[in-house]
Amino acid sequence: MSANSTIQWVTKPFSALTVEELYAILRLRSEVFVVEQNCVFLDMDNNDQIAYHTMGWLNNELVATTRLFNVDQSYKDYQSIGRVVGSPRHRGIGAGKALMQYSIAECERLFGKHPIKIGAQLYLKKFYEEQGFEQAGEMYYEDAIEHIPMIRK
DSSP, rough: HHHHHEEEEEEGGGGGHHHHHHHHHHHHHIIIIIIITOOOOOOSOOOOOGSSEEEEEEEEEEEEEEEEEEEETTBBTTEEEEEEEEOOGGGSHHHHHHHHHHHEEEHHHHHHOOOOOEEEEGGGHHHHHTOOEEEEEEOOEEEEEEEEEEEEO
């Protein structure tokens, strides 16, 4: 069974999220970015309020999520996809790839077709290249983790 046929995808602006959805998003991000990656940082950065939030649900459990930004909200002249995260309990089912394909399509649906820029964790470079992104600058550290800028035209 493929991830696309079992995961239910939805996108909402911040103001339309239920309390339960917001809690699930913040919990998953904390589980991966803070606990699993052992990175102390302030996840709630006041950008959630201007973003659209994609969510992938499997049997009432949030298994993947991103934030989507229109042109100039995160990067000048670019749309952006950020806080890309998948549940550790559901890795290997194709949810990450499906999440990115869905997020790219949602950017186009919501904001029109424009280049998308991301700040990718360096170890995920190949994954993002498979989604059509290309490295667009030098490696930098964000919260003590190696990142690279990448663009999908």
